[in-house]
Amino acid sequence: MGILEVKGVNKRFGGLQALGDVNLSVQEQTVHAIIGPNGAGKSTLLNCLVGKLIPDTGSVMFDGQSVLGRTPYEINQMGISRVFQTPEIFGDLTVMENMMIPCFAKRDGSFSMTAFAAVRNQKDIIEHAMHALEDMNMADKRHMHSASLSRGDKRRLEIGMCLAQEPRLLLLDEPTAGMARADTNNTIDLLKQIRDTRDITIAIIEHDMHVVFSLAERITVLAQGTPLVEETPENIKGHPKVREAYLGEAQV
Amino acid sequence: MLGLEKKDFTLLLIVTVMVIFAPFVLNPFPEGTAMAQMFNAGYPDLMQRFAIFGILVIGFNILFGLTGYLSFGHAAFLGAGSYAAVWMFKLLGYDIIPAILLSIAVSGLFSLAVGYVSLRRSGIYFSILTLALAQMMFNMAYSVLGNPSSSYNLTNGETGLQVYNSDPQVLLSATDPNFPHLFGLSMRSETHLLVGNWDFTLNAGYYLSGLFLLLAFYISIRIFRSPFGLMLRAVKSNQQRLNYTGLNTRPYTLMAFVISGMYAGLAGGLLACMDPLAGAERMHWTASGEIVIMSILGGIGTLIGPILGAGFNEYFKNILSKINDSILHEWLSFLPDGFEDIMVTLIHPFVGKGWHLTLGLLFMMVIIFLPGGLVEGGQRIGKLFRRKKADTPSDETPVE
Numbered sequence: 001m002g003i004l005e006v007k008g009v010n011k012r013f014g015g016l017q018a019l020g021d022v023n024l025s026v027q028e029q030t031v032h033a034i035i036g037p038n039g040a041g042k043s044t045l046l047n048c049l050v051g052k053l054i055p056d057t058g059s060v061m062f063d064g065q066s067v068l069g070r071t072p073y074e075i076n077q078m079g080i081s082r083v084f085q086t087p088e089i090f091g092d093l094t095v096m097e098n099m100m101i102p103c104f105a106k107r108d109g110s111f112s113m114t115a116f117a118a119v120r121n122q123k124d125i126i127e128h129a130m131h132a133l134e135d136m137n138m139a140d141k142r143h144m145h146s147a148s149l150s151r152g153d154k155r156r157l158e159i160g161m162c163l164a165q166e167p168r169l170l171l172l173d174e175p176t177a178g179m180a181r182a183d184t185n186n187t188i189d190l191l192k193q194i195r196d197t198r199d200i201t202i203a204i205i206e207h208d209m210h211v212v213f214s215l216a217e218r219i220t221v222l223a224q225g226t227p228l229v230e231e232t233p234e235n236i237k238g239h240p241k242v243r244e245a246y247l248g249e250a251q252v
Numbered sequence: 253m254l255g256l257e258k259k260d261f262t263l264l265l266i267v268t269v270m271v272i273f274a275p276f277v278l279n280p281f282p283e284g285t286a287m288a289q290m291f292n293a294g295y296p297d298l299m300q301r302f303a304i305f306g307i308l309v310i311g312f313n314i315l316f317g318l319t320g321y322l323s324f325g326h327a328a329f330l331g332a333g334s335y336a337a338v339w340m341f342k343l344l345g346y347d348i349i350p351a352i353l354l355s356i357a358v359s360g361l362f363s364l365a366v367g368y369v370s371l372r373r374s375g376i377y378f379s380i381l382t383l384a385l386a387q388m389m390f391n392m393a394y395s396v397l398g399n400p401s402s403s404y405n406l407t408n409g410e411t412g413l414q415v416y417n418s419d420p421q422v423l424l425s426a427t428d429p430n431f432p433h434l435f436g437l438s439m440r441s442e443t444h445l446l447v448g449n450w451d452f453t454l455n456a457g458y459y460l461s462g463l464f465l466l467l468a469f470y471i472s473i474r475i476f477r478s479p480f481g482l483m484l485r486a487v488k489s490n491q492q493r494l495n496y497t498g499l500n501t502r503p504y505t506l507m508a509f510v511i512s513g514m515y516a517g518l519a520g521g522l523l524a525c526m527d528p529l530a531g532a533e534r535m536h537w538t539a540s541g542e543i544v545i546m547s548i549l550g551g552i553g554t555l556i557g558p559i560l561g562a563g564f565n566e567y568f569k570n571i572l573s574k575i576n577d578s579i580l581h582e583w584l585s586f587l588p589d590g591f592e593d594i595m596v597t598l599i600h601p602f603v604g605k606g607w608h609l610t611l612g613l614l615f616m617m618v619i620i621f622l623p624g625g626l627v628e629g630g631q632r633i634g635k636l637f638r639r640k641k642a643d644t645p646s647d648e649t650p651v652e
Contacts, residue, residue, distance in 0.1 A: 050496065076498035088496070090489040093482075101486055102497050104479055110500040113507060115480040118255060122479065165498065 001064075003028040003201050004049070004169060009058030011044055011225075018044040019055065020225040026169070026218075031195050031202045033212045036222035037246055042205045043085075045222070046173055049203075050082050051075045062169065073110050081162035082171045086178075087154035089161070091147035095138060098146050098157060099129040102164040128164065136160035136190075152183035156190060163194065170194075172204040176211050188214050213237075221245060260473050263555060267469055271462040274299055275452050282449035286582075290574065293567055296442060296455035297526075301566045303461035304522045307468045309546045309558035311515020314475055315508045316544070317553035320488035324379045325366065325386025326543050329359040329513040331393060331535030333520025335406070338413045338530045345424035346415075346432045348439070348460075348525045355521025356514050362389070363513020367506050374491070387537055394532040412531035432525040434460060439525055457526045464522060465559070468515060473555055475511070484508050485553075545611075549618055551625030560626045568614065572607035 002025035011019040019041045026032045036042050047053040049060055051072040060067045067075050076082075090098050103125045108114070120126075133139045136156050141149070146157060155175060162170055175191070176184040188211055195202060195215065206212045212219065212233070219236045221228045223245035229236065236242055253261040270277075279294030281287040293299070312326055333355035340351035370381035398409025407413055415421075429438035439457035446452075475481045483504050486494050491501050524530055533539070542565070550561025580596045580603070587595060602610045622628045 071500075072495045073498050073500045076496055082496050084492075084496075088490055088493040090486050090493060092489040093485060097482060097485075100482065101494070101499070104483070105498040108479075110498055111503040113480060115475050115478045115507075115511075116255075117479060118257075118474075118477050119479055119482055120257070120477070125479075161493075161497065 002026045003063055004203065005059075005061040006045075006049070007059045007061075009045070009048060009055040009060065011041075011048060011053060011055050018225050019048070022058070022222075022225070022227055024220055024227065024230075026201060026203050028168075028201055029199060030217045031191075031204065031215050032218045032220065033204045033206055033216035034220045034222055035206060035209075035212055039224075040222040040245075041225040042222055043173065044225075046082075046171060046205055049075075049171060050080060076105075076165070076167075077110055079168040080171060081165055081167035081169070083155075083158055083162055083173060083175055085173045087151070087158045089146050089154055089158050091145075093146060094142065095133065095144050095146050095149070095157060096129060096142040099132050099142075099161060099164060100125055102161045103128040103132070106165050132160050132164035135163070150183075151179060152186055155179070155183075155187060159190065159194070163198070163200075167200065169201045169203065172202065172206075174206055174208075175204065176206070176208055184208065184211065187211075191215055254470070256473060257477070260477065260555070264466070264470060264473065267556070267559065268466055271303070271466060274302070274462070275454055275458070279450060279452055283451040284449070290571065290579070293570065294452065296453055296458050298566065298570055299455070299458045300461050300522075300526045302563050303458065303465040304519045304526070305546065305562035305566055306465050306559045307461075307522070308516055308519035308543060309550065309562045310465075310468050310472050311512040311519070312543050312547050313512075313550075313553065313558045314472060314484075314515070315512035316547055317557075318476070318481060318484035318488060319505050319508050321371070321374065321505060321509070322379045322544065323370075323382040323509070323512070324537065324540050324544065325370075325382035325384075325389075326512065326516050327537070327539035328366070328386035328389040328535045329363050329516035330520040330523070330539070331530065331532065332362050332389070333359045333517035334524045334530035334534055335393070335413055335520075336517070337521040337524035338415065338528055341415045341421070341432065341524070341528050342413075342419040343422065345421040346428060346430070346528070347423065348432045348434050348521075351432070351525060352518065352521040355524070356517045359517020359520065360510055360514045363510045363516075364506070367509035367513070371502060371505050371509060383537055383540070386535065386540055390532055390535040390537070393535055398532065407530075407532060409532070412529050414529040432528055461522050461526070464518060468518070469555075469559070476555060480504070480507070545615055549615060549625055551627030554625070554627040557625050557627045564626060565611070568611055569607055572603050572610050573605070575603035577604075 004026040006022055006024040009019055009022040022045060034042055034045065044053065048055045049067065051067060051070050051074070054068060062078055062080060065078065067078065090101065100119070107125065130139060133142055138153065138157060138160065141153065146154065149157065176187050179187065191202070192215065194200065204215065216233055218230060219233055220230045221236065221242050228241045228245055229239055231239065256264065275294045278299065279292045281292055308330060316322055336355040336358040337351035340354050344350055366382060366385045370378050370385065373381060393407040394409060397404065398407040399405055400408060428436065431438045431440050433439060437456050439460065442453050442455040444451055444453055483499065487501050487504055494501050546561040546565045547558055549564055550559065551557030577596055577600060580599055581592065584592045584595050618625060
């Protein structure tokens, strides 16, 4: 029984079958990659996991509890954090303030009316946020406006914010999309370090095979909304079905 | 001090000094001169408006400045507050405490209802919803609930709600002043300080409004610096990230909406305390628009901006509407005859009844050249000074 169990999920947009009978099991404390050509339904599947979309049929269980019908913030409070394709951070706030928000979310839950306490007196939150920034090697940038960070640093901050909540499952949506090679390698190193040092399960959607093969322990290949294969990286590389999905039928 | 950082405490102190000395500072010209008639603003009526609209815009800024949700219906809460206060005067008597309490509570309830509906949408749809709901409230007050011959005449329609001798006023005692009062101190009572040719008026109503302004300002600073305030700023910055960080944005925005509605209710209640009548025009959408203009003029999302914006707007509205053709002729009498007439004709549309035009132009200039409002203007001037200081070689310590 995996930490995340997707069973028989279908999702249809008008005439388009975006997901057809998807079954997926992500084992605890592994890195599970979901790959597939454009339009394979990767992002739709991810959106079904975080509450942005609701599947037409099927079930999505996280740690034995259904996530269906729950809102994104409820699912997050269950222990699933999501990193977006383009870094989603609070651009108007400083790096430190960015990091404090997940710390508040962890401590106070989805809503708390602390309108009279001063932020600067929240010692535990400041400590937690500083710690999380140090983990990301960003403590020296804490007074910077987060909008002025580099692309790589924004990604680093976003991942750091997700980790500050100590989620059990981290979902990454093409974390290196649009990045230069150096930034991509930095991100891979960061993710490797997270994988090796934390009790965390990572599910990653990615185009870049270099990223996938350096990180993943299990790979699911999605094509036209349906999982083709689920295998280890070694067995995926030469798999005929995978080649077919990516390159089309080479020999007729 | 008072749980504030030094910088914020200084700001609060500055505003306190401003409030205390406003009757003097705003009366720079000696009594009886032409300049005094035109530019002096230190009379109770106007100063009360400075303070009360300051409160209104401070509250509006908690919603618009922090969360970015632009409400186009806040005048409705102002009006609701005024009606509630006048009803207290009619039923209980002229004591202002129950009046102000009820006006805050009533506006809080109205804003809870309006906010609950409108906050289901964001951006322009939110603005339109608040506008529509506020206009509904205006029309209810103006006609449906204001028919003097019906049994549920809540607002007295066009005439406006006011206190009559036949009203119950059950708590009214013979010694109480026949005007809104705090423990017997009439809001109209004033002391004149005559210094040389100057006549300074210290008015009870103004100082009470000023006290509430300081309280409102203090609470707004606390909210700005609190975790709640941080969340509101996060709402403005990136709602998606907030949702995916396990935070429910709806109660945050609703609380901000209700708080700003209660500020508007307090302002409305105070308006009624200074002059115990309430009319539906106070709820009209143009009044809501004026609140938006005041907050943008001052500087959105800044602490002091709302006070500056409200003051600027009320002051220029007052001056510009006072200027008429005969004053213009007097001012321009040094010009050759024909030319003088032409100039007066040219300026005429911008003053007197045309004050909207000038204020509109000023508003456009601020938006174009100072998008951060008057606060940004102040910051630029401050920077200019600092740079000059830093440039002088004798200055040993460079400033930042």
